[in-house]
Amino acid sequence: MKLELRGITKRFGALVANNNISLTVESGEIHALLGENGAGKSTLMNVLYGLYNAEEGDILLDDVVQKFAGPGDAMNAGIGMVHQHFMLVPVFTVAENVVLGHEQTTFGGRLDLSAARAKVREISDRFGFDIDPDALIEDLPVGVQQRVEIIKALSQDAKVLVFDEPTAVLTPQETDELMIIMRQLAESGTSIVFITHKLREVRAVADRITVIRLGTVVGEASPTATNAELASLMVGRAVELTVHKNAPELRGTALSVKNLSVIDSRNQIVVNSVSFDVQAGEVLAIAGVQGNGQTELTEALLGLQQHVTGLIELDGKPLRGYSVRHILDSGVGFVPEDRTEDGLIADFSIAENLMLDRSSGAPFVKAGNLQLGFRAQFAAEKIAEFDIRSQGSEMEAGRLSGGNQQKVVLARELSRELRLFVAAQPTRGLDVGSIEFVHTRIIETRDSGIPVIVVSTELDEVVALADRIAVMYRGEIVGIVPGNTPRATLGLMMAGEHAPATESGL
Amino acid sequence: MSTLTQSSAPASTPIVKPAAQIRSWKIPITFGSFAVLSLFLFVVLGRGLRGELSTFRLSEGRDLIQLPEVALPTFATGVFVAVVLVLMAAASAWLVYRHTKIPIVLTILFALLFLVGFLAWAASGSTIPVPGLLIGTVTLSAPLIFGALGGVLSERAGVVNVAIEGQLLAGAFSSAVVASATGNPYLGLLAAMVAGALVSMVLAAFVLKYLVDQVIVGVVLNVLVIGLTSFLYSQVLAPSANLNSPDVFPRLNVPFLSEIPIIGPVLFRQTIIVYVMYVAIALVYFGLFRTKWGLRVRAVGEHPQAADTVGINVNRTRFIAVTLGGVISGFGGAYFTLGAVGAFNKEMTNGMGFIALAAVIFGQWHPIKATLAALLFGFATNLQNVLGIIGSPVPSEFMLMLPYVVTIFAVAGFVGRSRAPAADGKPYIK
Numbered sequence: 001m002k003l004e005l006r007g008i009t010k011r012f013g014a015l016v017a018n019n020n021i022s023l024t025v026e027s028g029e030i031h032a033l034l035g036e037n038g039a040g041k042s043t044l045m046n047v048l049y050g051l052y053n054a055e056e057g058d059i060l061l062d063d064v065v066q067k068f069a070g071p072g073d074a075m076n077a078g079i080g081m082v083h084q085h086f087m088l089v090p091v092f093t094v095a096e097n098v099v100l101g102h103e104q105t106t107f108g109g110r111l112d113l114s115a116a117r118a119k120v121r122e123i124s125d126r127f128g129f130d131i132d133p134d135a136l137i138e139d140l141p142v143g144v145q146q147r148v149e150i151i152k153a154l155s156q157d158a159k160v161l162v163f164d165e166p167t168a169v170l171t172p173q174e175t176d177e178l179m180i181i182m183r184q185l186a187e188s189g190t191s192i193v194f195i196t197h198k199l200r201e202v203r204a205v206a207d208r209i210t211v212i213r214l215g216t217v218v219g220e221a222s223p224t225a226t227n228a229e230l231a232s233l234m235v236g237r238a239v240e241l242t243v244h245k246n247a248p249e250l251r252g253t254a255l256s257v258k259n260l261s262v263i264d265s266r267n268q269i270v271v272n273s274v275s276f277d278v279q280a281g282e283v284l285a286i287a288g289v290q291g292n293g294q295t296e297l298t299e300a301l302l303g304l305q306q307h308v309t310g311l312i313e314l315d316g317k318p319l320r321g322y323s324v325r326h327i328l329d330s331g332v333g334f335v336p337e338d339r340t341e342d343g344l345i346a347d348f349s350i351a352e353n354l355m356l357d358r359s360s361g362a363p364f365v366k367a368g369n370l371q372l373g374f375r376a377q378f379a380a381e382k383i384a385e386f387d388i389r390s391q392g393s394e395m396e397a398g399r400l401s402g403g404n405q406q407k408v409v410l411a412r413e414l415s416r417e418l419r420l421f422v423a424a425q426p427t428r429g430l431d432v433g434s435i436e437f438v439h440t441r442i443i444e445t446r447d448s449g450i451p452v453i454v455v456s457t458e459l460d461e462v463v464a465l466a467d468r469i470a471v472m473y474r475g476e477i478v479g480i481v482p483g484n485t486p487r488a489t490l491g492l493m494m495a496g497e498h499a500p501a502t503e504s505g506l
Numbered sequence: 507m508s509t510l511t512q513s514s515a516p517a518s519t520p521i522v523k524p525a526a527q528i529r530s531w532k533i534p535i536t537f538g539s540f541a542v543l544s545l546f547l548f549v550v551l552g553r554g555l556r557g558e559l560s561t562f563r564l565s566e567g568r569d570l571i572q573l574p575e576v577a578l579p580t581f582a583t584g585v586f587v588a589v590v591l592v593l594m595a596a597a598s599a600w601l602v603y604r605h606t607k608i609p610i611v612l613t614i615l616f617a618l619l620f621l622v623g624f625l626a627w628a629a630s631g632s633t634i635p636v637p638g639l640l641i642g643t644v645t646l647s648a649p650l651i652f653g654a655l656g657g658v659l660s661e662r663a664g665v666v667n668v669a670i671e672g673q674l675l676a677g678a679f680s681s682a683v684v685a686s687a688t689g690n691p692y693l694g695l696l697a698a699m700v701a702g703a704l705v706s707m708v709l710a711a712f713v714l715k716y717l718v719d720q721v722i723v724g725v726v727l728n729v730l731v732i733g734l735t736s737f738l739y740s741q742v743l744a745p746s747a748n749l750n751s752p753d754v755f756p757r758l759n760v761p762f763l764s765e766i767p768i769i770g771p772v773l774f775r776q777t778i779i780v781y782v783m784y785v786a787i788a789l790v791y792f793g794l795f796r797t798k799w800g801l802r803v804r805a806v807g808e809h810p811q812a813a814d815t816v817g818i819n820v821n822r823t824r825f826i827a828v829t830l831g832g833v834i835s836g837f838g839g840a841y842f843t844l845g846a847v848g849a850f851n852k853e854m855t856n857g858m859g860f861i862a863l864a865a866v867i868f869g870q871w872h873p874i875k876a877t878l879a880a881l882l883f884g885f886a887t888n889l890q891n892v893l894g895i896i897g898s899p900v901p902s903e904f905m906l907m908l909p910y911v912v913t914i915f916a917v918a919g920f921v922g923r924s925r926a927p928a929a930d931g932k933p934y935i936k
Binding site: 049070071072075081083087088090092096097100101103105109110111152 | 797798799800801808811813816819936
């Protein structure tokens, strides 16, 4: 089926999310929609899927203008969507999720789940998925959940399939498999819209590329274009794709973690006997697919987890079992992975956010009184130093862009006397400019002789920053390898295979 | 512990994380406290030392099949129960120490045994009418069960229903008035359902359309219904008594079934309201877990956005579920007037709606489990009645607290962390 978008404009108040966007996807074609976070890709697809109504423009399927009042209409017209955040009910089975909204019933309104199971089996056989229709979604790995999303779309005979940032949660191997599935689908005549900001993937699989920036189409490209060309088109200026850094200047072991285990509130071992050292002056990157224990590991370092066993020593002093306050005072800086939830208080001003972890004494508080003058001056300095684009230090942090919010978090954490710096997903959801900035600051921190732990699910980021890489899989460290380890090896390790020559515990 | 699979398992196998080894001493501590309590009550206090008997009457006088009365020596029974309870507490501590899961059977046995010991102790020198105790349990549980079913429906769809109390009270009021005015108690039942539905529609409208905080709307609705019914009672019902004298439903004996020993009188010598309750429990269970409608209701309560993206109208589904919940709760309200008292009184629901809400949570948002929880609270209430009649050694003020103490223990202690529908209480905004 041929999909055509003509002059789509979508506004949210004063903000123009999509400005006169036109796009054509031929039958059996994989059309990549490339753009930075916040460029308007997802908005456009939500318009296509009937979740939003566009102010202007038409959606045409096989040259017939469509009117979608909701996702139901879009689905009936043959549009399917694999959402970035999976639209699956975690406590339902695969079969229940696939039929939801299109249930078949037998006598007395009873749900016909056997028909649903048959449908799941039929589609998963067609693509060689091997999925148990009766498995609960919450028990399945994300890669499999994504296949359930695909099955869900295909079970409605989707002729146009939209993949919204599908590789964000996948291992490199799973990504490769997804590419093969997308090719298979395209060959069987399905038109595919592939939304992403990862250049490598676009060049691997797309037939055509449309680049959008700030809500407008800025150009089309062919898959033969180079990374640099695509990146500069996407960002609007020439971009440095690599981080400049010198060889690390190692200054002896600073952080030492031995047999660290974390048990979560559901009584499951989420970090299982993990050991590693970090030297002052190096970046240890912790790679791995989301949900393999990285979050709990960093939280354990900060004293945020309840059931932790093992040993954590910073400069020879134990950290485990102490309060978060004590750990912060010991010189640990922490950038949490969800900056809007854990990093900032959105309704507080920039200045208030900058002093959040120093509310217990001088110089910010004297005799129980906030030192507003000092705080304003401090905030002004940090805003200048970290180039936080804002309307002054009293602006609410929630109204900043993602990149500037992250700069506030960085400014707060890096302006203390640090002995260890832990950054979890420091560039998630940021634009290229902000990513450059954050990476530069992390390397500067390293070069000033502070041990740095960077947790990232993005292999690009891991490779760019790391001096050594620890790969986590199902709560364990599969291996610790040098920073120049080939991506293919890292990819295999992220799927749980041990490195050929593991220098574990180094 | 050695079950953690390291090799790259096939992608579709669920992640099996090993169960961790945190010892939870909650159950041994609870068992221990009760064992100590029973040692103190049954042994140290020395009640029944002069050879008193505690008699359990198992049949009612008009039963076809008469079971013999069971007479237990009070003190000996007490000592036996206390010793066994101590042993069970020790066993549970040992199980926890060994990282073995405490079987639910042990908990049930423990509770039953404590109950038998307590009854024998309380009834020293007198007789406990067991059928009466249980019949009253089912009868008194009826409004709780209706309220809990209404709550389950509403909360499964993602709307916290604090207004159960208001729905019960509105049902009680309108059923009394309509049944009195028309002389037809069945029309009274209908009116109760309409009243419950109206209350929940107000809840749904504010919560779904205007996105007001669900708990606040619920609390305000309760206060509103209390105020409104109290006002109408004193202004309208009190002066003209013929508006507040409905016929009470008689107890109907189901042929044959009602003659089964113990179970028969308990389950099948009840009013039509209780029989409707049996049907309602089955219908809510079937509706939620076996039908297309139920799948959608649960989807909307767990992950409304996922439901929206497959073309389900989230707010409409929620509205219908909340309204249906109100219908059921309102019907339960009719119990107070048409099933028991025969007249409406100010605030006659007396907090039962909140106990029903506790039953929803204790029952883990499941209609059958919530019913069992409601029965537990009903039993505690009736136990207090029965012991009050036969004269128990516990001060009556203490016994009046019993249902609420049970509620607090049940919700806070034994449930632990039960999982609510993921989107319960959260408005859906696109």
